[in-house]
Amino acid sequence: METVEQKSIILERDADSNLKNLSDWNKEVAVELAKEEDITELTERHWLVINFMRKEFKEKGDAPSIRRLTKESGVETKELYNLFPKGPAKKAAKIAGLPKPKGCI
Amino acid sequence: MKKLLILGAGTAGTMMLNKLYNALDKNEWQITIVDQHETHYYQPGFLFIPFGIYSRNDVIKPKRDFFPSGVNAIIAQIDKVEPENNRVLLNNNQVLSYDLLLIATGSRISPEETEGMKDKLWHKNIFDFYTIEGACALKNFFKHWEGGKLVLNITEMPIKCPVAPLEFVFLADSYFTGKGIRDKVDIHFVTPLPGAFTKPKASAILGDFLDKKNIKLTTDFSIGKVDNDAKKIISWDEQEVPFDVLVTIPTNKGDDYIKRSGMGDELNFIPTDKHSLRSEKYENIFVIGDTTNLPSSKAGSVAHFQSEILFENMLSFMEGREPKEKFDGHANCFIESGFGKGILIDFNYETEPLPGKFPLPGIGPFSLLEETKMNHYGKVMFRWMYWNFLVKGLELPIESNMSMAGKRV
Numbered sequence: 001m002e003t004v005e006q007k008s009i010i011l012e013r014d015a016d017s018n019l020k021n022l023s024d025w026n027k028e029v030a031v032e033l034a035k036e037e038d039i040t041e042l043t044e045r046h047w048l049v050i051n052f053m054r055k056e057f058k059e060k061g062d063a064p065s066i067r068r069l070t071k072e073s074g075v076e077t078k079e080l081y082n083l084f085p086k087g088p089a090k091k092a093a094k095i096a097g098l099p100k101p102k103g104c105i
Numbered sequence: 106m107k108k109l110l111i112l113g114a115g116t117a118g119t120m121m122l123n124k125l126y127n128a129l130d131k132n133e134w135q136i137t138i139v140d141q142h143e144t145h146y147y148q149p150g151f152l153f154i155p156f157g158i159y160s161r162n163d164v165i166k167p168k169r170d171f172f173p174s175g176v177n178a179i180i181a182q183i184d185k186v187e188p189e190n191n192r193v194l195l196n197n198n199q200v201l202s203y204d205l206l207l208i209a210t211g212s213r214i215s216p217e218e219t220e221g222m223k224d225k226l227w228h229k230n231i232f233d234f235y236t237i238e239g240a241c242a243l244k245n246f247f248k249h250w251e252g253g254k255l256v257l258n259i260t261e262m263p264i265k266c267p268v269a270p271l272e273f274v275f276l277a278d279s280y281f282t283g284k285g286i287r288d289k290v291d292i293h294f295v296t297p298l299p300g301a302f303t304k305p306k307a308s309a310i311l312g313d314f315l316d317k318k319n320i321k322l323t324t325d326f327s328i329g330k331v332d333n334d335a336k337k338i339i340s341w342d343e344q345e346v347p348f349d350v351l352v353t354i355p356t357n358k359g360d361d362y363i364k365r366s367g368m369g370d371e372l373n374f375i376p377t378d379k380h381s382l383r384s385e386k387y388e389n390i391f392v393i394g395d396t397t398n399l400p401s402s403k404a405g406s407v408a409h410f411q412s413e414i415l416f417e418n419m420l421s422f423m424e425g426r427e428p429k430e431k432f433d434g435h436a437n438c439f440i441e442s443g444f445g446k447g448i449l450i451d452f453n454y455e456t457e458p459l460p461g462k463f464p465l466p467g468i469g470p471f472s473l474l475e476e477t478k479m480n481h482y483g484k485v486m487f488r489w490m491y492w493n494f495l496v497k498g499l500e501l502p503i504e505s506n507m508s509m510a511g512k513r514v
């Protein structure tokens with residue numbers, strides 16, 4: 001366990017404190033990143049969202065918006081906010097080891 | 106004879122129609138343009154209507170005034186595009202085939218997307234100002250309003266003219282001060298973004314303006330529903346903001362025919378190559394303006410900068426060459442800040458808004474990210490430029506790609 005904790009501290013981060021290198025990510029790292037966001041346990045529903053985020057990112061090069069998340073992952077907006085309070089898209093991206101979604105202007 | 110078909114005769118479609126009409130050989134290309142409305146709306150003017158600065162007549166002109174003679178203009182609703190068959194179906198049962206298609210059908214508000222938005226308070230205590238109807242209804246409401254809680258809420262991004270909501274609260278501050286009831290009006294800006302604006306530097310500076318003007322800012326608020334009885338908006342994570350009058354920027358979407366045609370993303374915006382402005386999927390379809398999914402601002406000025414690039418690329422396509430001009434995401438927005446002043450921002454895909462002078466380095470006359478009277482005149486002039494230059498497709502004295510000259514890094 002200590003090795004995992006140490007790992008998450010020394011892993012390189014970007015300006016938003018998301019992982020800098022996608023390849024540093026694994027499930028244990030995700031658990032540690034979740035703790036930084038005050039999410040103490042990653043349930044099956046959390047993983048469904050996280051895995052969807054990673055798949056989308058691989059295919060499209062950007063993490064999906066909340067709207068895309070709800071439409072494509074089948075998780076309702078309300079539940080997304082329960083799983084990842086405050087900013088589901090931002091938080092789920094961080095835990096999934098991805099950069100912050102670009103969002104639009 | 107080959108057929109060029111333009112869908113949408115708003116800002117971008119009309120601009121492109123005029124540019125292409127002047128350049129194309131009429132024996133080789135036949136141009137058709139389609140729109141559902143006879144009237145051209147100057148949408149940037151909608152912002153000023155609630156405050157009695159412009160009236161309805163200041164923002165409308167017949168579309169046909171801007172169509173060159175000899176162009177086939179059809180007033181009808183687009184029902185569906187069939188990109189595999191190179192044809193478009195209209196609601197009046199007409200079928201139009203094309204060799205080259207340009208899509209410029211913009212974006213529109215969709216209050217139905219939010220529970221309780223378009224309910225019993227709609228256009229009574231809840232207003233939009235992104236439509237002429239909403240702007241006029243709000244003007245009538247403000248005329249007799251004696252004060253209370255004024256809440257401006259952005260539902261979700263992206264929205265067209267992302268600075269318009271800020272301008273709205275700045276103008277409200279100015280308007281209610283003029284009426285002598287500013288102390289009775291709480292102005293509250295509620296946004297899903299982490300700050301006053303999307304880009305960090307401008308967000309900080311514009312946030313300071315909100316502060317200075319005594320406008321309350323709530324960030325990271327994603328509206329889930331409107332409670333019409335209790336008059337409050339409630340976020341997905343159960344934060345509540347009460348209102349007496351709610352001015353909403355509802356979800357912005359591309360038109361529904363895009364969905365019916367299977368050509369859009371989850372908001373009916375069309376996946377478009379961000380440099381060439383060609384559809385990502387179809388070789389003979391180009392897309393311009395608000396209806397693209399580009400990560401640039403949805404604004405008339407942006408459509409103008411796009412038009413110069415797109416013009417070259419469409420000509421290349423017609424001559425059988427690869428389109429090679431590249432759009433850089435250039436946006437240039439005058440932000441009306443009330444009391445006869447304005448702020449100007451200039452940016453692109455890569456560079457966020459920076460302070461400095463524009464367009465002439467060191468001279469201006471406009472100042473970037475500062476509040477000046479001259480910037481306000483820029484905004485006032487914009488309407489004149491819009492009708493007389495922009496939609497006619499004439500050149501403006503500003504480069505289509507952004508310049509770093511005059512900016513302070």
Ligand SMILES: Cc1cc2nc3c(=O)[nH]c(=O)nc-3n(C[C@H](O)[C@H](O)[C@H](O)COP(=O)(O)OP(=O)(O)OC[C@H]3O[C@@H](n4cnc5c(N)ncnc54)[C@H](O)[C@@H]3O)c2cc1C
Nearest residue numbers: 113115116117141148149183210211266394395404405406
């Ligand atoms: C309140 C407000 C303030 C703004 N302020 C500014 C500003 O200060 N500066 C700035 O640069 N921009 C501003 N804008 C944004 C600017 O107006 C738009 O970005 C611009 O008009 C986009 O041009 P467009 O051609 O893509 O879309 P539009 O001009 O909206 O044109 C789309 C056209 O397509 C037609 N259409 C759509 N669907 C169909 C269909 N199914 N069948 C037939 N026709 C259809 C519509 O009738 C319309 O005529 C503002 C917008 C608003 C609402």
